[in-house]
């Protein structure tokens with residue numbers, strides 16, 4: 261069974277008199293452990309799609325089934341609980357809490373899940389921080405970290421609770437190409453090691469090179485859906 | 496929730512200036528209230544004291560019918576002073592002293608001018624047990640019974656161009672509406688913190704007054720001093736009960752029921768108004784702070800919601816943060832207030848010197864220094880209110896912030 265299934269999903273933004281159709285009928289299945297890129301020009305609907313999948317927004321029409329649950333019928337609180345336990349977000353602008361250290365930012369996500377005792381919490385946070393290459397930087401605040409390091413914290417924060425799905429909206433857009441590659445490599449590694457399902461949007465060819473499945477989206481419709489046996493970079 | 500509380504307190508350190516300014520506003524409000532409360536209480540205590548010591552005593556034994564017309568100072572419905580009545584009063588609980596007095600209307604004449612005054616016939620030795628007037632003699636001494644001598648306020652004497660040893664005439668109407676006069680020498684001049692005593696009253700030997708008014712053996716009221724002023728209300732009831740056997744027309748009024756004390760209630764009302772204004776200021780400061788903080792943390796709040804934080808949890812962090820500001824401000828305010836009250840209680844504040852005029856001239860029965868009064872209950876109350884208002888005032892703006900759509904705040908749409 262697919263982890264995620266979209267059937268005829270439409271999203272129309274109602275801007276007063278003008279209606280902006282952002283998604284015009286998306287049918288999509290994403291299986292467990294996939295590493296998928298959604299690419300397409302700016303304004304094609306990538307962010308909108310990720311927000312719908314991430315339970316941050318509701319479609320105008322169509323159905324989304326995540327982990328066997330139909331999202332249509334869920335209320336705000338239930339959606340928040342799905343996000344809390346099953347979905348990790350990575351955004352272009354990192355969105356770390358500035359008063360918390362790298363460690364605390366990651367810990368925050370785990371505390372919300374409220375599943376582990378203090379010892380386990382500590383071990384898990386430190387483990388994931390070293391897995392994303394932030395060993396020794398745990399006690400730095402976001403303003404003491406570089407852009408690439410901040411995005412690594414965001415990745416660790418998204419992954420620490422071992423969510424079923426990680427959504428990354430243009431995760432490398434604010435990073436130079438070398439740092440982008442490092443960050444992508446970290447995500448690909450996590451996908452391999454933990455089997456976490458990743459969906460990330462981009463319009464950066466370098467990022468696309470890491471993906472096993474490439475979905476092109478244009479004007480709110482899927483234009484191409486292409487799988488490869490091996491990704492171009494890591495094999 | 497503990498980690499949300501920790502986050503809230505960490506956020507306090509985020510904009511240190513803003514936290515400090517907002518808590519200082521609350522601290523200042525708390526401080527002003529404590530200062531005002533201490534001073535008003537000090538004035539009240541002093542006013543009670545001066546009214547009791549120079550004018551009202553603790554209890555007044557009086558004929559009910561007289562009481563109803565008291566401001567006219569009638570010569571009807573007086574109390575015959577017999578041994579049985581005196582014994583009854585003496586046997587009351589907490590009794591210290593009793594002073595009979597005969598109050599009457601008079602015109603004070605210095606030979607060329609006259610002023611309406613209130614004459615007060617007193618027995619100096621009994622009077623001394625109840626009132627502290629003799630301590631306030633600025634010139635001369637108290638008269639003895641039967642002497643043709645009087646005591647009056649220094650201010651009244653100055654007004655009439657009179658001095659110690661001068662002769663005055665009190666023109667009175669006796670019980671039978673006949674005109675009569677009391678000719679007397681000024682024996683002493685007093686200056687008290689009670690403006691009424693300073694400007695309106697002429698003290699006369701009781702026997703002289705009774706003779707001049709043709710009311711021998713009778714008085715307007717008997718003023719009683721008790722060991723404790725707080726007992727007055729209770730003892731009044733008991734004594735009135737006991738006096739019924741003797742004379743059913745007699746009533747006993749405690750000082751706390753007298754009209755002269757009514758103005759002190761007004762000060763208490765004012766205190767509520769000040770409290771309300773202070774709390775309003777604190778609420779505005781808090782609301783402003785929460786809105787500023789929320790605006791600057793919009794995308795952060797969005798991210799927290801994306802991570803699965805519920806609205807009420809976002810509200811909780813803001814409310815905790817504001818409560819922290821309230822606690823901080825309240826504590827600083829109480830600390831500063833305590834230091835000031837300590838000074839006020841120890842050294843007092845000399846309003847007369849500050850204003851350059853006697854407070855008594857404004858009709859406040861206060862003389863010289865006012866000493867602050869400790870009111871721990873008031874301090875706890877205003878502290879609790881400060882914290883409570885900080886808590887309550889933040890709820891609405893916190894909900895406003897928490898309810899924002901996370902997508903819009905993350906993407907700044």
Ligand SMILES: Nc1ncnc2c1ncn2[C@@H]1O[C@H](COP(=O)(O)OP(=O)(O)O)[C@@H](O)[C@H]1O
Pocket residue numbers: 273274275280281282300301302303304305306307308309908
């Ligand atoms: N909140 C919104 N209100 C109105 N229109 C929106 C909103 N969000 C996105 N859009 C529009 O929907 C379309 C798709 O946007 P988006 O999903 O952000 O595309 P992408 O992420 O691929 O750049 C664009 O035309 C955009 O202007």
Ligand SMILES: [Mg+2]
Pocket residue numbers: 306307308429
């Ligand atoms: Mg986008």
